[in-house]
Amino acid sequence: MDPLSDVLSLLKPRSQFYAGFDAAGEWSFDFPAHEGIKFTAVMRGTCWGITDGLSEPVRFVEGDCFLLNSGRRFVLSSDPTLPAQDPGDILDIANCNGVAVHNGGGEMFLISGRFDFSGNHAAVLFDALPSIINVPGSSGQAQVLRWSLEQLANELRTPQPGGALMSTHLVHLMLVQVLRLFMYASSDLPQGWFLALTDPQISSAIVAIHAEPARRWTLEELARVAGVSRTVFAQRFKALVGSTAMDYIARWRMLVAANYLREGAQSISAIAFSLGYESESAFSTAFKRIMACSPTQFRRRSLG
Numbered sequence: 001m002d003p004l005s006d007v008l009s010l011l012k013p014r015s016q017f018y019a020g021f022d023a024a025g026e027w028s029f030d031f032p033a034h035e036g037i038k039f040t041a042v043m044r045g046t047c048w049g050i051t052d053g054l055s056e057p058v059r060f061v062e063g064d065c066f067l068l069n070s071g072r073r074f075v076l077s078s079d080p081t082l083p084a085q086d087p088g089d090i091l092d093i094a095n096c097n098g099v100a101v102h103n104g105g106g107e108m109f110l111i112s113g114r115f116d117f118s119g120n121h122a123a124v125l126f127d128a129l130p131s132i133i134n135v136p137g138s139s140g141q142a143q144v145l146r147w148s149l150e151q152l153a154n155e156l157r158t159p160q161p162g163g164a165l166m167s168t169h170l171v172h173l174m175l176v177q178v179l180r181l182f183m184y185a186s187s188d189l190p191q192g193w194f195l196a197l198t199d200p201q202i203s204s205a206i207v208a209i210h211a212e213p214a215r216r217w218t219l220e221e222l223a224r225v226a227g228v229s230r231t232v233f234a235q236r237f238k239a240l241v242g243s244t245a246m247d248y249i250a251r252w253r254m255l256v257a258a259n260y261l262r263e264g265a266q267s268i269s270a271i272a273f274s275l276g277y278e279s280e281s282a283f284s285t286a287f288k289r290i291m292a293c294s295p296t297q298f299r300r301r302s303l304g
Contacts, residue, residue, distance in 0.1 A: 003197060004179065006210045007124050008172050010259050016167055017114040018153045019094035021076075022105030023047075028077030030084035031091075036116035037126065038068040039174050041146045042137075045108030048080040053131035063137020065145040067178045070122070072131045078108065098153075111149050115171050124255065125179070128192030133182050141177040148174045196240040201226040205237070205245070213253050214276035219245060254290040257283070261295055262302040268295045 042060045050057040051072045057080035060066065068074055075084045093100040135142045148170045155163045155170070182194065189195040196202045205222045222245055223233035237245045253275045260271045272283030287295050 003193075003203070003206050003210050004176070007255075008175060010255060011117050011122055011125075011172070011175075012168070012262070016116075016152070016171070018098070018111070018149075020099035020109065020111045020153075021090065021094070021102070022099055022109045023078065023102040024105055024107040025103040026078050026082060027102055028075065028079065028082035028084045029087035029090060031074045031076065031087050033071050033073045034068075034114060036070055036114060036122070037175075038074075038112055038114045039065065039145060039149060039178075040068065040110055040112040041065045041142070041149050043109045043111060043146070047108050047110070048077050049132070050075045050080060051131050058132070058134060060134070061137065063142060063146075065135040065137070065142045065149075067129075067133045067135070069129050069131050069133075070126050111153060113149050113152050113171075113174075124193060124251075125175075128190065128194050129182065130190075133178055135178060135181060139181065141181045144177045145174050191240065191242045193241060196237070199236070199240055201228055201233075202237055202240055205233070206248075209245075209249055209252060213249070213256055214274060216276060217245070217249055250286060251290060254287055257287060257295070258291065258298060258302075261299040264299065264303055268299075271295070 042062055042064045044062055046059060046061045048057045048059055049066070051068065051074045053072070057075075057077075058066075077084065090100045090102065135145060152167060152170050155167050160166075179194070183189070183198055189198065196206060205226045208222065208225045209217065219230050219234055222237075223230040226233050228236070234245065237248075241248055243251070257271050257275055260266050260274075261268070266274070268284070269280040272280045275283065277283035277286070284295055287298070291298060293301075
């Protein structure tokens with residue numbers, strides 16, 4: 001698999017929530033910061049949004065979609081000059097009925113899905129993303145997002161056999177569409193994992209690391225894969241990713257290990273040897289340094 005697919009395969013949606021909002025007239029609500037990510041599609045009308053990291057409100061029109069990153073409060077309104085109100089009543093109605101109607105509805109309608117992820121895997125993706133990614137309605141990605149949100153709504157409203165797997169795949173589908181747009185349509189990507197994947201030489205090294213995480217990689221070998229000198233590779237990798245190649249390898253191994261621990265099928269020693277460690281103690285030391293807990297503690301929390 002490619003690196004993006006590798007990382008997405010580790011993400012396990014922990015909880016999912018779908019809601020619709022149907023509004024009319026003047027309104028403005030200040031939604032509190034949330035865990036995980038939120039996808040929203042404007043199905044009818046227009047609205048404005050403002051969140052941390054934006055200097056000005058963004059206008060969303062019918063057909064637009066957007067991804068709201070984790071930990072961001074978000075003001076949604078019909079007019080960005082209106083004072084924002086507490087959305088408690090709106091959230092309560094949405095929790096109970098699935099769709100909250102405000103001022104009789106009929107002018108603006110949006111649907112939104114929120115997803116939480118277990119463990120530290122999501123940080124690989126979302127720490128490198130801006131607070132919000134807008135997906136114009138005219139793009140193919142927006143069409144896929146709207147369709148996926150509607151399918152998710154059906155899965156959550158009417159549970160069917162295989163629903164959990166279907167919901168997970170829908171989340172991954174939406175993520176791929178937004179992340180592809182972000183990677184290839186942004187001219188000023190911040191330093192991080194996504195920026196590295198747009199560089200053909202560094203990306204080829206990351207692909208190799210993901211393909212053989214247990215291999216005892218050296219800078220010389222990775223530079224050879226990238227087709228550049230050792231010095232150029234080390235400098236470019238750190239400039240793009242924000243960490244050294246060796247630190248990246250260690251971090252990726254621990255994310256793979258965490259996934260194995262969560263699944264619970266392998267012993268800790270088996271996981272250690274599968275990732276290239278000569279002993280369980282060496283693996284446990286590395287795991288605790290990066291994940292801030294021992295493998296045993298991680299497994300207990302994940303399975304408990």
